Amino acid sequence: MKEYTQEINITDELMSHINEIISHYPEGKQKSALLPVLHIVQDAHDNWLSVGLMDKVAEILQITPIEVYEVATFYSMYNLKPVSKYMLEFCRTACCCIRGGEDLMDYTCNKLGIKPGEITPDGMFSVVGVECLGACGYGPMLQLGDFYHEHMTPEKIDVLIEDCKQQNIKLHA
Numbered sequence: 001m002k003e004y005t006q007e008i009n010i011t012d013e014l015m016s017h018i019n020e021i022i023s024h025y026p027e028g029k030q031k032s033a034l035l036p037v038l039h040i041v042q043d044a045h046d047n048w049l050s051v052g053l054m055d056k057v058a059e060i061l062q063i064t065p066i067e068v069y070e071v072a073t074f075y076s077m078y079n080l081k082p083v084s085k086y087m088l089e090f091c092r093t094a095c096c097c098i099r100g101g102e103d104l105m106d107y108t109c110n111k112l113g114i115k116p117g118e119i120t121p122d123g124m125f126s127v128v129g130v131e132c133l134g135a136c137g138y139g140p141m142l143q144l145g146d147f148y149h150e151h152m153t154p155e156k157i158d159v160l161i162e163d164c165k166q167q168n169i170k171l172h173a
């Protein structure tokens with residue numbers, strides 16, 4: 001398996017945010033902060049986690065690297081290799097599929113000229129299928145960054161992609 005490397009940059013600001021999260025848990029239970037810490041560390045590193053970065057998180061939380069790998073490989077919200085700037089995560093579970101989610105994902109792939117899991121040559125877009133995102137009544141839906149885009153249609157996809165190209169879209173809350 002190819003190993004990807006990235007520059008690890010735990011700034012003072014990031015470290016104080018990590019410590020603030022750790023402080024929410026009882027003394028000696030810093031492992032409980034693992035999920036939120038992985039989120040902010042990933043956000044600060046182009047939205048993905050290399051093995052080296054996961055090892056750094058293990059060191060900070062004083063746990064073993066395998067404890068970090070177990071969590072990071074289980075949840076689809078953690079990316080273990082470089083990702084596109086705009087990752088369109090389509091729900092592919094029943095309610096969204098019934099409402100045309102798979103067709104919409106195909107439409108988006110065709111529009112961008114990529115297959116699910118691929119990244120456009122300019123590094124801007126990727127299309128990923130994920131399991132239920134808990135917005136079943138609003139399908140078909142997708143997640144982009146921290147935000148949900150609901151009741152999606154091909155026309156709304158066109159607008160969303162254009163907004164991304166114009167850098168006119170917010171990724172983080």
Ligand code: FES
Pocket residue numbers: 091092093094095096097132133134135136137139141
């Ligand atoms: S089935 Fe799509 S959000 Fe639940």
